[in-house]
Each structure stands twice: as structure tokens, then as C-alpha cells.
Amino acid sequence: xxxxxxxxxxxxxxxxxxxxxxxxxxxxxxxxxxxxxxxxxxxxxxxxxxxxxxxxxxxxxxxxxxxxxxxxxxxxxxxxxxxxxxxxxxxxxxxxxxxxxxxxxxxxxxxxxxxxxxxxxxxxxxxxxxxxxxxxxxxxxxxxxxxxxxxxxxxxxxxxxxxxxxxxxxxxxxxxxxxxxxxxxxxxxxxxxxxxxxxxxxxxxxxxxxxxxxxxxxxxxxxxxxxxxxxxxxxxxxxxxxxxxxxxxxxxxxx
Amino acid sequence: xxxxxxxxxxxxxxxxxxxxxxxxxxxxxxxxxxxxxxxxxx
Numbered sequence: 410x411x412x413x414x415x416x417x418x419x420x421x422x423x424x425x426x427x428x429x430x431x432x433x434x435x436x437x438x439x440x441x442x443x444x445x446x447x448x449x450x451x452x453x454x455x456x457x458x459x460x461x462x463x464x465x466x467x468x469x470x471x472x473x474x475x476x477x478x479x480x481x482x483x484x485x486x487x488x489x490x491x492x493x494x495x496x497x498x499x500x501x502x503x504x505x506x507x508x509x510x511x512x513x514x515x516x517x518x519x520x521x522x523x524x525x526x527x528x529x530x531x532x533x534x535x536x537x538x539x540x541x542x543x544x545x546x547x548x549x550x551x552x553x554x555x556x557x558x559x560x561x562x563x564x565x566x567x568x569x570x571x572x573x574x575x576x577x578x579x580x581x582x583x584x585x586x587x588x589x590x591x592x593x594x595x596x597x598x599x600x601x602x603x604x605x606x607x608x609x610x611x612x613x614x615x616x617x618x619x620x621x622x623x624x625x626x627x628x629x630x631x632x633x634x635x636x637x638x639x640x641x642x643x644x645x646x647x648x649x650x651x652x653x654x655x656x657x658x659x660x661x662x663x664x
Numbered sequence: 665x666x667x668x669x670x671x672x673x674x675x676x677x678x679x680x681x682x683x684x685x686x687x688x689x690x691x692x693x694x695x696x697x698x699x700x701x702x703x704x705x706x
Contacts, residue, residue, distance in 0.1 A: 519699050552675065555674060586665075
């Protein structure tokens with residue numbers, strides 16, 4: 410047995426406290442497991458286990474090894490998988506999370522294009538507008554709109570969305586065109602409750618930022634639904650361009 | 665509302681810190697970063 414297998418046997422034994430568990434996991438006998446542990450201790454020149462009847466406990470050196478060995482074995486597995494994938498193409502599963510509207514409009518189609526280039530890869534897309542915990546839900550990659558303040562996450566920016574204010578031609582004809590953000594206070598605004606601050610609409614002009622707290626009787630937890638309600642003449646919505654594009658034949662946008 | 669720009673929001677691909685990112689996930693992020701600019705949705 411080489412050092413990698415000895416380490417795997419050590420981790421399994423240390424985590425369960427029994428040689429029998431290693432026998433089940435690695436498919437070797439209890440006697441051989443004991444032999445491998447003895448070989449590892451000889452190899453390192455330290456005792457790793459304190460044998461207490463049938464159960465085994467760890468020495469301080471064993472605790473040190475257990476603290477680092479599982480991550481090392483995971484990294485080694487990933488390295489070997491990466492090398493194998495580089496010669497055979499990607500395989501296995503990638504679990505992806507995305508907001509519902511963005512996922513339906515863009516991510517699904519994008520994954521279809523990526524899947525076409527990687528025929529042995531399985532892609533599992535989960536659409537959800539609630540906060541998704543990547544660690545507990547086994548998600549490899551999540552697309553997020555807005556700033557992420559989670560310290561346990563790394564983020565790579567892949568784009569910037571511009572929001573548009575939209576209304577139907579019929580609404581504009583009946584209620585007029587707002588010329589400034591403050592003019593929105595006189596209008597029925599459709600509130601997308603998925604936004605971080607749903608009623609606070611922010612604008613920039615000549616490098617200066619201004620905001621207005623809009624009013625309206627209609628609110629919905631979907632940018633696409635908000636743009637759709639605006640397209641149907643029920644008020645003015647503030648939605649990302651990707652959501653507006655879906656209803657653009659029925660809506661007029663500004664800025 | 666001539667001259668006013670709407671709010672801009674950052675789109676990010678996020679993943680757990682503290683572990684090596686598998687090549688296939690890194691490849692998907694790179695693909696999305698290029699693909700999204702040709703999709704005309706930003």
C-alpha cells in the first residue's frame with residue numbers, strides 16, 4: 410500500500426475510531442488495516458493511535474495529521490480529476506444556482522451552449538430567488554446580481570446590468586412622460602420586491618446620484634413580471650434590461 | 665428622463681472560498697463571462 414492509501418486508511422480510521430469502518434470503506438480486512446496503520450507510523454516515526462480495547466483514539470501527532478490530511482487528499486483527488494479531464498474532456502456534475510428570471514432568460518440557454526461543447530458533463534441548474542447556502546446545498550457555482558457580502562464566498566464579476574424605467578405607450582399617453590426622477594412620485598410605480606431596496610429607485614446624471622422613493626399599489630417578486638405589468642399599461646416599472654427585453658414590443662423604456 | 669442613467673447592478677459568479685475550484689467549474693465561469701457579452705442582455 411502506498412502513502413496515499415495509508416493516509417486514506419488513517420483518515421477513515423481516525424474519523425470513525427474503528428478499523429472495521431476502514432475495512433468497509435476501502436475493501437480491505439481488519440488485519441490488513443492494522444498493518445497499514447503500523448506501516449504509516451513506522452514511515453513517519455511517530456505513534457498516531459492510542460488503542461483502547463477495540464476502539465482507537467488519536468495521539469497529539471495523530472490529531473495534527475487528521476487536521477490536514479483530509480483537505481490534502483481532497484486536493485489530490487481534484488488534481489488527478491483535473492489532469493484526467495484535460496485529456497478526456499470534462500465529466501461529472503456541476504450544480505448551478507441562479508435567480509429565477511435571470512436563469513430562465515439567460516442561464517438555461519447559456520448552459521445549453523456549454524453542454525454542447527462538453528457532451529460528458531451533467532449540468533444541474535436550480536432556480537431560486539431566496540438566498541442559497543452553497544455549502545449546505547452542494548452548489549458548485551451561483552450567479553448573483555448585486556454585491557455579495559459573504560466572507561466565505563469568492564466572486565468573479567462577469568458583467569453589469571443597467572436598469573431601465575419602462576411603461577406602455579398607452580400609459581404614457583394617458584399619464585405623461587416623467588422627465589426627472591422626482592416626476593415618478595406622481596405616477597403609479599410597479600415595485601419589484603426582489604430588489605434590495607424595492608421602493609428606492611436610483612439614477613445617475615452627470616456623475617451625480619439621486620434617488621426617489623416611489624409609490625404604487627402593485628408589487629411583485631419578479632423583474633420580468635414587473636416589466637410585464639408595465640407593458641400591460643398598469644404603471645411604470647424599473648427592471649434590468651434582460652427582463653425588459655422580453656416585453657419590449659409592448660413597453661417603452663427610459664433612460 | 666433624458667440624461668438620467670438607471671441603476672447598475674453587478675453580476676457575479678460566486679463559489680466557496682477555501683477550496684480549489686475544479687477546472688470544469690472554472691471553464692464554465694470563463695465561458696459565461698464571454699458568452700454573456702454576445703447575448704445582448706447587459
